[in-house]
Amino acid sequence: MAKNTSNxxxxxxxxxxxxxxxxxxAVLVDIYPDGSFRTVNKLKEMVIxxxxxLEDKLSRDAMDRGLEALKRIKFLCDSHKxxxxxxxxxxxxxxxxxxxxxxxxxxxxxxxxxxAISGKMEAEMIGLAIRHSIVLGEEMVLMADxxxxxxxxxxxxxxxxxxYNSLKLGVARMAAAFVDSDPIEEKDIxxxxxxxxxxxxxxxxxxxxxxxxxxxxxxxxxxxxxxxVANRNSITAKRSLxxxxxxxxxxxxxxxxxxxxxxxxxxxxxGLEEKRVDIINPGxxxxxxxxxxxxxxxxxxxxxxxxxxxxxNYINNQKEQLNLDLxxxxxxxxxxSIYELLRKCNWPxxxxxxxxxxxxxxxxxxxxxxxxxxxxxELLEYASLMHDIGYYISYRKHHKHALYLIRYSDLLGFKEDxxxxxxxxxxxxxxxxxxxxxxxxxxxxxxxxxxxxxxSALLRVADGLDRSHYQNVEKLEINNKKNKIQLIxxxxxxxxxxxxxxxxxxxxxxxxxxxKLEVFHVVENEKK
Numbered sequence: 001m002a003k004n005t006s007n008x009x010x011x012x013x014x015x016x017x018x019x020x021x022x023x024x025x026a027v028l029v030d031i032y033p034d035g036s037f038r039t040v041n042k043l044k045e046m047v048i049x050x051x052x053x054l055e056d057k058l059s060r061d062a063m064d065r066g067l068e069a070l071k072r073i074k075f076l077c078d079s080h081k082x083x084x085x086x087x088x089x090x091x092x093x094x095x096x097x098x099x100x101x102x103x104x105x106x107x108x109x110x111x112x113x114x115x116a117i118s119g120k121m122e123a124e125m126i127g128l129a130i131r132h133s134i135v136l137g138e139e140m141v142l143m144a145d146x147x148x149x150x151x152x153x154x155x156x157x158x159x160x161x162x163x164y165n166s167l168k169l170g171v172a173r174m175a176a177a178f179v180d181s182d183p184i185e186e187k188d189i190x191x192x193x194x195x196x197x198x199x200x201x202x203x204x205x206x207x208x209x210x211x212x213x214x215x216x217x218x219x220x221x222x223x224x225x226x227x228x229v230a231n232r233n234s235i236t237a238k239r240s241l242x243x244x245x246x247x248x249x250x251x252x253x254x255x256x257x258x259x260x261x262x263x264x265x266x267x268x269x270x271g272l273e274e275k276r277v278d279i280i281n282p283g284x285x286x287x288x289x290x291x292x293x294x295x296x297x298x299x300x301x302x303x304x305x306x307x308x309x310x311x312x313n314y315i316n317n318q319k320e321q322l323n324l325d326l327x328x329x330x331x332x333x334x335x336x337s338i339y340e341l342l343r344k345c346n347w348p349x350x351x352x353x354x355x356x357x358x359x360x361x362x363x364x365x366x367x368x369x370x371x372x373x374x375x376x377x378e379l380l381e382y383a384s385l386m387h388d389i390g391y392y393i394s395y396r397k398h399h400k401h402a403l404y405l406i407r408y409s410d411l412l413g414f415k416e417d418x419x420x421x422x423x424x425x426x427x428x429x430x431x432x433x434x435x436x437x438x439x440x441x442x443x444x445x446x447x448x449x450x451x452x453x454x455x456s457a458l459l460r461v462a463d464g465l466d467r468s469h470y471q472n473v474e475k476l477e478i479n480n481k482k483n484k485i486q487l488i489x490x491x492x493x494x495x496x497x498x499x500x501x502x503x504x505x506x507x508x509x510x511x512x513x514x515x516k517l518e519v520f521h522v523v524e525n526e527k528k
Contacts, residue, residue, distance in 0.1 A: 009033075011322050013040065014084040015077045016310040017070075019114060021050050021092035021148025021172055022275070023220060024066065026073045027307045028080050035315055035324045036340035039410060043076050045069035046275040049092040050148055050172040058096045066102065070110045086310050089116040091149025091170060119150060119166025125309030127154035127161050130216055132312055133242055133304030135333055135413045140210035142203075142290070145305060146221040146283050148172035153203050155210065158331060163206050167199055171221055174282035183262045184281045192285045207294055214298045215290060218305040220276065221283040226301040227271030229254050242303040243415045248296045255288050304412070333413035338382050341409050345392035347385070351469045356384035358462035358476055363455075365478045369513060370454045379418060380455045383425035387459060403427035403440060421448055421455070428456035429463045433508045457512050460505035465489065467501025484516045485509070495521045 010030035017026045024045045029037040047065045049058060058066075070087075077085055087106075093099040094116045103114045117125075126145045130136075136158040143154040149170040155163040178191045197204075217226070229235070229246050232254055258269065259281065266277050290296060315324065330336035342352075363377050383406075390401030406423035414422075424441055428434050434453050436442045441449065465473050465487075475490035487502065489495060499519045506517035 010038075011324065012084065013080065013082050014086065014311070014314065015073075015082045016307040016314075017073060017085065017087040017112070018306040018310070019066070019070075019087060019089040019093055020219075020306075021090065021150075021170055022046060022048055022279070023148075024069045024073065025305075025307055026076065027311070028077065028082055029311055031311075031315060031322065031324075032340070032344065033324060034340070034343060035319065036336075036343075037311055037315065038340075038344065040080060041076060043073055045072065046273075048148075048172075048275065050176070056095070056097050058092070058098055058102055063098075063102050063105065067105060067109060070106055070112055074110050074112055084314075085112055086314060087112050087114040088122070088306065088310060089114050090122055090306070091119070091147060091166070091168070091173075094119070095149070119152070120164065122150075122306060123152035123154055123164040123166050124161070125313055126152045126218060126306050127156060127164050127309070128312050129304035129306065129309035130154070130218055130302045131156075131158065131333075132308060133333060133412045134216055134300060134302045135243070139214065140207075140212055141214040141216055142207050142212045142294070142296075143216045143218070143302075144222065144287075144290070145218045146171060146286065147219060148279065151286070153200075155203070155206055155212065162210070163203065165203075167203075169196065169199060169286065171276075171279040171281075171283045171286075174286075175279045179281060183260055184285075189259070189285055192282055193289055196286060196289045204293055212294050213296060214300065215287070215294075215296050216300045216302050217287070218302040220273070221280065222287075222301060223303070224272050224276055224280065225251070225254075225283065225287060226299070228258070228269055229271075229299075231270040240303065240410070240416050240419070241301045242410075243413060244301040245415065246299040246301075248291050248299060251287065251291065251299060255284055259284060334378075334382075334411075337410075337412040337414075338385060341405070341411065342385060342389065345389035345405060348388050348391065348469065350471060351466055352385050352388055354466045354471045354473075355387065355459070355462045356381055358465050358473075359384040359459050361476055362458040362462060362478070365480055366458065366509075366513070369480070370457075372451075372454060376451060376455060379422050379451075380425065380458060383422040383455065384459055384462060386422065387426040387429040387463065389426075399427050399430045402429075407440070417445075417448055420444055421451055424452040425455045425459055428452070429459045430505075433457075433460075453508065454512060457508035461487075461502055461509055461517075464501035464503070464505040465498055467497045473498055481515075484518055485513065487517070487519045489519060489521045491521055 010032050012031045015026055015028045024047055026043045028040040030040055031037045047069050049062045093102055106112055106114050127143055130143050138157055140155060140157050145152040147170045150166045151169040152166045154161050179188050181188055223241050226241050226244050229250050233250050263277055359380055363380055386406055389405050390398030393401040403423045406426055411419055434441050472491050473489045477488040479486035502519050510517050
């Protein structure tokens with residue numbers, strides 16, 4: 001593997017632990033000089049602190065389960081040489097009379113210092129995490145993190161949060177208080193809806209005022225709902241649920257069937273975790289209530305939640321002590337996560353930017369002819385910038401290493417299909433053209449395979465135009481004629497290598513356009 005430069009070497013390794021009502025989640029990350037962070041490991045432990053509903057006291061069994069889970073998490077942190085552990089306790093521990101005793105036991109028996117944070121602080125950090133993970137625009141959206149004891153609601157956009165708070169509407173709490181039947185009966189559903197209407201009056205008023213049409217959900221309940229809808233509708237979500245977008249009508253179709261199921265039949269539903277089977281229904285009823293009240297059209301899933309918010313908060317507070325240069329703070333999560341990956345892989349910046357510029361020029365020329373969309377342009381730009389990151393592993397097969405790095409780097413703001421398209425386009429910048437004998441390409445749906453072919457055809461030519469990696473081609477003009485494509489290049493010096501590289505890689509574009517590719521050159525010195 002290529003050696004790290006000082007810019008790609010992490011400054012610190014920390015862990016963030018969210019001690020929730022149903023589960024304890026830990027994420028271990030490396031923090032880099034540009035203020036970005038990369039996940040090293042994750043651990044999720046289902047503890048069910050509120051097995052009999054949220055009472056005013058944690059049972060001894062629940063506390064013991066929590067302690068055992070935290071011992072396993074601490075062992076993981078120690079084995080990965082974590083330097084600092086952030087641990088925040090939420091609803092169940094915050095409200096229990098003996099929550100302080102539990103926190104004390106954790107400190108004495110496990111060696112982790114736990115802080116019980118306020119509900120408002122929890123909601124704000126969840127909002128920060130969602131904004132970091134999901135592409136938000138100017139439109140106001142409702143963010144909802146449905147936990148076991150509480151639900152955090154945030155209303156905001158890319159610039160601001162106009163509301164954030166934690167309300168005691170979590171699924172474990174609601175199941176204990178309102179659900180006496182299995183399958184859930186209509187009377188229990190109505191009780192839940194009445195309670196939601198009362199408790200959510202302020203949220204409802206603000207969301208209606210700002211014409212909210214999108215809900216972004218984070219954490220286990222919303223992730224499980226997202227997975228169930230995705231499975232029923234054959235939506236790609238094998239590796240990541242982040243940016244998974246669902247139609248509200250698809251959720252309603254799931255709801256109509258699911259709400260009638262008893263426990264035994266709920267267990268058969270793909271995407272539902274076994275330990276959520278008894279408490280999922282209040283979450284389903286809540287989401288349906290919000291969709292109906294606001295006439296919601298879209299549901300998105302964010303994998304960013306409290307843990308990531310804790311990390312972002314830590315980075316922001318420690319930037320001076322850690323001497324961080326927060327150059328990665330693009331507001332757009334897509335561009336930011338692309339650049340974070342590029343920096344970590346010591347990308348050949350000049351070459352990659354040069355190739356990207358040519359690829360976009362070619363895209364603009366062939367957009368209509370190849371029936372490409374504007375969204376394809378963005379994916380081509382990013383694939384072009386990342387096409388050589390495989391050098392980070394080794395020169396040999398670097399195109400295949402690029403595919404692997406792009407697919408498995410948790411790029412934020414992208415749907416899984418988009419990540420797979422970028423990864424395959426980068427992979428086909430050299431050597432063979434797309435073929436079904438290649439497993440990653442074969443796994444794509446037909447529509448995505450067509451996009452990969454067209455975009456990789458453009459990237460191959462663009463990469464050929466900088467075959468020397470010294471930006472010899474200063475200017476590119478394109479004459480797209482009826483039966484041929486003429487590329488006129490202005491160069492600083494002898495262009496033989498670039499002409500050879502372009503013609504050698506032009507076969508796929510020739511095939512897709514049914515035109516002959518020709519390259520003509522003008523030497524810069526001769527022009528002067």
